[in-house]
Amino acid sequence: MLWTWDKTDAVVRCGLVSAVLTVAARAVISSCCWSSFFILWGALATLYVISAFPQVSTKGRAVLITGCDSGFGLHLALHLHKLGFRVFAGCLQADGRGRAGAESLQKLKSDRLHVVQLDVTSQAQVDKAVKEVKKILPDGEVLWGLVNNAGWATYGDVEWVSLDTVSRIVDVNVLGLIAVTKAFLPLLRRSKGTSIFTEASIREMAAKMWESMDPEVKADYGRERFEARVQLMKSYSNSGDTDVTPVLNAFTEGLVQRWPQVRYNPMNVYFRTRVFIATHLPECIYEKIYVG
Template sequence: MFWRKISPKDKSVLITGCDSGFGNRLAFRLNELGFRVYATVLSEQSVGAQDLTTKCKFADNMCVLEMNVTKEDQINRCYDFVESDLQKNGCVLWAVVNNAGVVTYGHTEWGPFDEITKTFDVNVFGVIRVTRKFTPLIRLSQGRIVIVASLGGRLVADNLGVYCMSKFSIIAYSDALRREMRKFKVKVSTIEPLLFKTAMYEMAKPSLDRNWMTTDDTIREAYGEHYFAHQLKVLDWEFKIGMGTKNLDIVVNDMIAAVVSVSPNRRYTPVNRFMFKIIPPFIPLLPQWIVDRVFYAMNTKPAFVNKTKQNKI
């Protein structure tokens, strides 16, 4: 997979958000490669946390720690454990992989404002909290900081405005951090997937429905129930276009590359189809009116498809 790679000997990796999805799979894979893994989870009683403890290849090198990235005291407690454990085992902290994240669906004026602050607290401030806390250890090892963003941090999709705003923010943070860390020979990479069937994928419709139902009546009246019903169809259409897959290793392979490659990329864009690989670099070059027109067309497509089907019956 890699032309030149880092030896895992005496090296450890901290990964946030390992309860499920990419983080869970990455913890297993890095453990198999021989790294000492600090896998942080929201709950040590979760199925994902239990699997990491009982099903990993090298149990002695897997440390499952409870840490909510929005809780300063939990981050501090995790840091104290890691620092002590590194000394005990003669290891260095080679990489921090910021994977923890949440998503919310719906228009930007739908749902409670707390939904916006929660998204930013996890996706932006959580990344910054963890990175700032563990950077001194990474500086000592001249290692890696990996931040899981999204292609939504380059292009805003319908009903994902708040999520995309948070991902735009951490891409900006990653760019700044990469330049700041160059002096210390620390590499910073972003992982920017398109659409994969993780827990975030499964919660799309429930999240959209919940945000709509908790929107003020006056705002709901302005949009109308028919408009909301149409947005559910838009969401289905966008998922069909995105061609989501359960093959998480497409993403995890790039996460591993960012950790073990001698010269990691600044940016990885794991996608499920080659055509999605070649499109993103051209997005910044497109006039915004063209991007708007594309999304306007997508917004009307589901209704057109349903109408066509009805005419054929």
């Protein structure tokens, strides 16, 4: 079992709960001493660690991952295959005409790694993928996990983004996720498996956005402000942690833990602090520190 920031968070929360219970107990029972806090904290933390430890075997279990053309989907497909899972890698362009993900997966020539054509916005392709998975799964093996990794996003002010773009985002990130989950739930239910949801060229996107923008909006905002926002997005996209290992570990734990968590947060200390400030402190403090 890997020790992660999620587990550290859980142990700290056990301490907070123990502190609240101890204070409440002292208010009712004056003889209750503070040593009970440490005993309770230790007991709760031990129970948590014990519950997080048991793992299922990867043998005889398959996982379907959407969005394996690049990014996390591609990395996760390779990672889970290495761990022993049978992997169905859903790609938007399984013939390799798009990004190199499908081609690199097919080059492995493994009997446990299958590239599946899967556009999550196409019900016909979703239905076909279900049939293909059923056909390929050997007797005695089950579809254990579904990782809804496929996602699409844009950036910019509301007036800059066309309704077609918004519709595309909803189709991929919401309706596509629901369609794939509904289609594969019967297979997952039989194996009592797991479903994981995730939220994935800036210059090309910016060009299309500017071309489709209303002339009045262009005049109001100006090209200079638009380009400044594009540069900000480039900086934001390149400022993240380049090590994808924590994310892959979070995906893996969600699939192999006997009692998986509802939510995994594979963030480093900086982003955990930032999220804490954003969610627990007044908005003005967050804006002063991070927005300016």
